[in-house]
Amino acid sequence: MSAHQTSDVMHSDNPVAEGHHPSESQYIVIAAILAVLTAIEVALSYLKVGGSQGITNGALLVLAAIKFTMVAMFFMHLRFDKPVVRRLFVGGLVLAICVYIAYLLTLGVFVK
Amino acid sequence: MRLPPRKGVTPMADITAVPGGVATDHGHAHGTNTGMSNEKVAMWAFLGSECLLFGALISTYLLYRGKSVSGPTPHKIYDIPYTSVSSFVLLMSSLTMVLALAAIQRGDSRRLRVWLLATALLGATFISGQVYEFTSFIREGLTIKTNLFGSSFFVLTGFHGVHVTLGIVMLLSLWNLSLRGKLPQEKAEVVEIAGLYWHFVDVVWIVIFTVVYLIPTK
Numbered sequence: 001m002s003a004h005q006t007s008d009v010m011h012s013d014n015p016v017a018e019g020h021h022p023s024e025s026q027y028i029v030i031a032a033i034l035a036v037l038t039a040i041e042v043a044l045s046y047l048k049v050g051g052s053q054g055i056t057n058g059a060l061l062v063l064a065a066i067k068f069t070m071v072a073m074f075f076m077h078l079r080f081d082k083p084v085v086r087r088l089f090v091g092g093l094v095l096a097i098c099v100y101i102a103y104l105l106t107l108g109v110f111v112k
Numbered sequence: 113m114r115l116p117p118r119k120g121v122t123p124m125a126d127i128t129a130v131p132g133g134v135a136t137d138h139g140h141a142h143g144t145n146t147g148m149s150n151e152k153v154a155m156w157a158f159l160g161s162e163c164l165l166f167g168a169l170i171s172t173y174l175l176y177r178g179k180s181v182s183g184p185t186p187h188k189i190y191d192i193p194y195t196s197v198s199s200f201v202l203l204m205s206s207l208t209m210v211l212a213l214a215a216i217q218r219g220d221s222r223r224l225r226v227w228l229l230a231t232a233l234l235g236a237t238f239i240s241g242q243v244y245e246f247t248s249f250i251r252e253g254l255t256i257k258t259n260l261f262g263s264s265f266f267v268l269t270g271f272h273g274v275h276v277t278l279g280i281v282m283l284l285s286l287w288n289l290s291l292r293g294k295l296p297q298e299k300a301e302v303v304e305i306a307g308l309y310w311h312f313v314d315v316v317w318i319v320i321f322t323v324v325y326l327i328p329t330k
Contacts, residue, residue, distance in 0.1 A: 089156050
């Protein structure tokens with residue numbers, strides 16, 4: 001097999017070679033951003049944004065969603081992998097969110 | 113009844129005998145419809161189903177939130193600075209895990225072992241912190257049977273703790289395999305799959321930390 005053919009096999013079948021994963025220094029930058037976001041979350045939990053607990057809770061949930069997405073996209077390589085894994089994981093996640101929001105709404109958890 | 117082979121289609125039994133000597137492994141990405149190994153697809157499907165498991169546990173916690181008729185209540189016993197440090201430790205273990213994967217992908221077994229051990233140690237630190245937290249809660253009178261908060265809190269965080277513990281066992285097994293020279297660069301996907309599980313327990317904790325600890329009860 002020629003070197004050209006070997007290269008084709010590597011690029012078409014090897015999942016490691018397929019996507020351009022971040023470098024080690026980029027991983028460290030991502031971890032630093034995650035640490036800063038955690039520090040902001042903890043600081044927010046002691047404050048009330050705009051004097052409202054509702055806005056503070058919303059901000060905390062947005063920060064958690066950003067951290068979740070960053071870990072899934074960069075550390076779990078969801079951004080660089082084949083679409084089938086995105087469908088499997090995001091499918092389960094979206095199903096869980098929809099089912100349990102419906103469940104909690106039915107039981108009146110969000111009603112004051 | 114045996115069907116005749118269709119034009120232009122290579123029978124599966126002949127794939128390994130393709131001229132040119134391209135060795136094809138049926139158990140890996142080459143022989144699957146997705147172009148990925150079955151093990152990796154299975155892990156992603158498992159993690160998708162785990163979203164439903166932890167969704168159920170978090171929903172139950174939210175359902176029982178603020179409904180306890182007797183104490184202790186969350187705001188009286190939570191130690192946010194302490195749990196924040198634990199969360200930071202688990203978050204950093206995701207970094208060491210991804211560095212372990214990068215190490216095996218470039219064939220650096222020594223660094224692979226260093227990062228695997230670092231990840232396992234960070235995970236063990238998190239679990240030790242959780243054991244200490246549970247012990248102090250029990251000392252303050254909160255057990256799994258005390259009230260609705262105790263039941264839902266211990267079940268949710270306990271399940272997560274069991275997942276982290278299983279992850280530590282996986283990491284130490286990989287470390288041991290590498291030490292015995294049974295984890296070469298070609299098996300990098302094994303580390304990647306274990307890493308997916310480890311990062312998943314991290315993202316679940318991101319949600320638990322915010323919903324359970326940081327958002328106060330009404």
